[in-house]
Amino acid sequence: MVDELIIKTTDLTKSYGPHVALDKLNLAVKKGATGLLGPNGAGKSTFLKTILGLIQATEGEGTVLGHDIRTEGDAIRARIGYMPEYDALNPDMDAIHQVRYSGELLGMNPTVALARAHESLQYVGIGEQRYRNIGSFSTGMKQATKLACALIHDPELIIADEPSNGLDAKAREYMIQTLTTTVRAGDRSVLMASHLMDDVERVCDNIVLLHKGKLAAQGAIADLKAIDREIEIHVWGGATKLAQAMEADGLKVRREGRVMRIAHDGEDTTTRILTCAAQTGAQVRRMHEYEASLEDLFLVIMENLGYEVKTSEDLLASPALARKVDAPAHMGGGGA
Amino acid sequence: MTEEEIPRDDTVEFGAEAPVTGQGRMEAAWGSSEGDEDLTATQIAEPVTTGHVFEQIYKPWKGTLNPRWMRNWAILRHHLLGIFKKGHRPWGMPTRLFILIVFIASLSDAALTLLSGLIGDGGLHQLWGISRDNLYGHVLGFFPRNVLYYPIVAALLVGSVISEDRQHGTSALYFSRPITRFDYVGMKFVSVALIQSFVVLLTLALYYFAEIIALGRGWAWIMDTFPLFLAAFLSGMVLIFTYTSIGLALSSVSKGKFFPGIGLLSIVLGTKVLAILVSTLFDREILYLLSPYDCMAHVGQTIIGTQPTYDQYSWTWSLASLVAMNGIALYTLSARVSSMEVTRE
Numbered sequence: 145m146v147d148e149l150i151i152k153t154t155d156l157t158k159s160y161g162p163h164v165a166l167d168k169l170n171l172a173v174k175k176g177a178t179g180l181l182g183p184n185g186a187g188k189s190t191f192l193k194t195i196l197g198l199i200q201a202t203e204g205e206g207t208v209l210g211h212d213i214r215t216e217g218d219a220i221r222a223r224i225g226y227m228p229e230y231d232a233l234n235p236d237m238d239a240i241h242q243v244r245y246s247g248e249l250l251g252m253n254p255t256v257a258l259a260r261a262h263e264s265l266q267y268v269g270i271g272e273q274r275y276r277n278i279g280s281f282s283t284g285m286k287q288a289t290k291l292a293c294a295l296i297h298d299p300e301l302i303i304a305d306e307p308s309n310g311l312d313a314k315a316r317e318y319m320i321q322t323l324t325t326t327v328r329a330g331d332r333s334v335l336m337a338s339h340l341m342d343d344v345e346r347v348c349d350n351i352v353l354l355h356k357g358k359l360a361a362q363g364a365i366a367d368l369k370a371i372d373r374e375i376e377i378h379v380w381g382g383a384t385k386l387a388q389a390m391e392a393d394g395l396k397v398r399r400e401g402r403v404m405r406i407a408h409d410g411e412d413t414t415t416r417i418l419t420c421a422a423q424t425g426a427q428v429r430r431m432h433e434y435e436a437s438l439e440d441l442f443l444v445i446m447e448n449l450g451y452e453v454k455t456s457e458d459l460l461a462s463p464a465l466a467r468k469v470d471a472p473a474h475m476g477g478g479g480a
Numbered sequence: 481m482t483e484e485e486i487p488r489d490d491t492v493e494f495g496a497e498a499p500v501t502g503q504g505r506m507e508a509a510w511g512s513s514e515g516d517e518d519l520t521a522t523q524i525a526e527p528v529t530t531g532h533v534f535e536q537i538y539k540p541w542k543g544t545l546n547p548r549w550m551r552n553w554a555i556l557r558h559h560l561l562g563i564f565k566k567g568h569r570p571w572g573m574p575t576r577l578f579i580l581i582v583f584i585a586s587l588s589d590a591a592l593t594l595l596s597g598l599i600g601d602g603g604l605h606q607l608w609g610i611s612r613d614n615l616y617g618h619v620l621g622f623f624p625r626n627v628l629y630y631p632i633v634a635a636l637l638v639g640s641v642i643s644e645d646r647q648h649g650t651s652a653l654y655f656s657r658p659i660t661r662f663d664y665v666g667m668k669f670v671s672v673a674l675i676q677s678f679v680v681l682l683t684l685a686l687y688y689f690a691e692i693i694a695l696g697r698g699w700a701w702i703m704d705t706f707p708l709f710l711a712a713f714l715s716g717m718v719l720i721f722t723y724t725s726i727g728l729a730l731s732s733v734s735k736g737k738f739f740p741g742i743g744l745l746s747i748v749l750g751t752k753v754l755a756i757l758v759s760t761l762f763d764r765e766i767l768y769l770l771s772p773y774d775c776m777a778h779v780g781q782t783i784i785g786t787q788p789t790y791d792q793y794s795w796t797w798s799l800a801s802l803v804a805m806n807g808i809a810l811y812t813l814s815a816r817v818s819s820m821e822v823t824r825e
Binding site for chain 1: 538545546547548555557644650655658822
């Protein structure tokens with residue numbers, strides 16, 4: 145059942161003296177892949193520790209896979225697989241025995257744990273290196289070993305804390321693919337905390353965004369992106385006049401050179417843009433719906449919260465730079 | 481890449497499945513010939529299928545996880561078996577070698593008892609056979625056992641047992657599983673204590689049984705001496721407990737293995753040396769109460785019934801001091817283990 149809730153919290157609060165780390169958090173995380181986002185100090189680590197049943201909430205309640213986080217921490221930790229962000233492996237052990245030991249710590253029989261360790265390491269792509277000492281592993285191989293430790297008992301929920309952090313392109317791609325396969329083919333749920341928005345967007349269907357211990361946003365990425373719908377146009381000649389005309393018409397325009405993004409303002413937004421273009425004589429050489437990335441969405445939400453974010457120029461510059469393709473460089477365009 | 485030209489009757493077409501290299505399209509659009517040639521479709525050879533070397537398949541597991549005792553047994557097994565074989569906790573070779581040497585050296589009294597039995601030398605037996613003093617000496621004798629053997633074994637063992645989990649972040653491996661802090665620290669404690677028992681208590685038992693076997697002791701002798709053996713055994717347990725609790729407390733406040741090891745040796749031997757100096761210079765024995773070894777020796781002498789070395793104060797003061805030392809060490813240990821993190825250290 146897709147809509148089944150794997151994590152649910154009601155007014156979950158955790159205070160450390162006067163500091164409120166989690167402030168009346170009401171979350172409902174569905175089965176599938178969910179990204180846990182938030183700037184440093186947002187409360188992600190506290191949230192993870194709370195749902196693992198490792199620290200007691202000051203107020204409120206919550207369940208993970210139907211178990212109460214206040215009283216059934218052991219049962220929760222037996223049914224989830226946790227992949228920590230930082231090193232959590234003994235460099236003097238070989239991978240196969242490290243993964244086996246992680247299974248034994250869950251209560252698996254040593255023989256069964258060894259068999260599963262072989263399968264898990266094969267699955268994460270380091271089956272051929274399983275007898276090598278972890279101390280000789282690359283960062284990607286260590287991340288894969290940690291994932292194998294988390295997967296050994298085939299948990300219903302995998303909590304992956306920054307799984308692709310510090311990986312090269314190839315290892316990162318493989319990690320993303322492995323998590324995606326785990327969700328899609330394995331029918332397992334993943335809660336993925338990451339700063340790499342692209343990775344979250346590729347693996348997850350939903351996000352939970354925390355900010356200063358509060359819930360800033362939660363829901364399907366596709367739905368949240370709709371909040372930030374824009375139309376991107378590439379203009380040739382009279383761009384400044386067009387921008388002024390659109391702003392005079394009440395449209396919200398973000399511009400970098402000939403590339404402009406106009407916020408959706410009803411069904412007739414396109415017509416109004418073209419009308420302004422006709423009035424100012426500017427050529428609209430390209431017009432399309434701009435699909436915001438999760439990065440954009442994150443920054444927009446942070447900006448709405450009054451958080452320190454990059455300027456709109458910066459917002460435009462990063463993802464849109466590749467789209468400056470409409471004129472050769474000697475004519476003032478992007479050069480493509 | 482090979483190319484072949486296939487004559488065609490009508491217009492140039494490219495199938496959707498054809499590889500998009502641009503080469504065919506360039507040929508069609510900008511061909512250098514006059515344009516009178518037969519119309520052809522340039523087809524790039526199909527890439528060779530090499531097959532899959534690795535296919536990622538998620539394999540579910542439908543087994544059942546065993547209860548708490550099995551998880552605790554896993555921790556114990558991991559640490560104990562690591563002394564003997566690969567695939568478990570990787571104890572350093574110097575540690576394993578030193579334990580073997582100490583184990584053999586600790587059997588010297590048993591070997592000499594066997595020898596005295598074999599050659600029938602009463603003098604040798606008088607020196608090395610089972611007696612109150614020799615049983616005390618096997619466990620609590622200062623030189624060489626509590627200078628060169630047991631404190632060093634304890635220091636080598638406790639050095640990294642908890643500190644390595646802070647250093648390598650492996651505490652996350654334990655606490656993200658259904659392992660409680662009590663189980664974690666309890667099993668580590670028992671593991672280290674059992675390895676020391678192998679050296680201290682097993683050799684004590686072998687020494688006692690060597691006398692029975694070598695000299696053919698009967699039930700009467702056993703009835704007479706068994707309480708002494710039990711008293712020595714109990715003293716050995718106190719020794720192991722104290723070294724382990726102090727050592728693990730030091731290990732829990734560190735991220736390396738050097739500081740806890742050296743710290744334990746400094747506490748055990750440093751306080752002893754200080755107490756000797758004060759006792760020699762000022763004829764005051766009170767500082768022995770600060771020395772874990774001297775407190776254990778005082779209590780051990782009382783339990784076993786040998787002549788006490790410390791006569792300026794009652795043995796109960798030593799017992800109280802021992803309880804306080806262990807209490808402080810266990811409190812430090814529990815407080816530090818409680819603060820160990822899963823998310824980051």
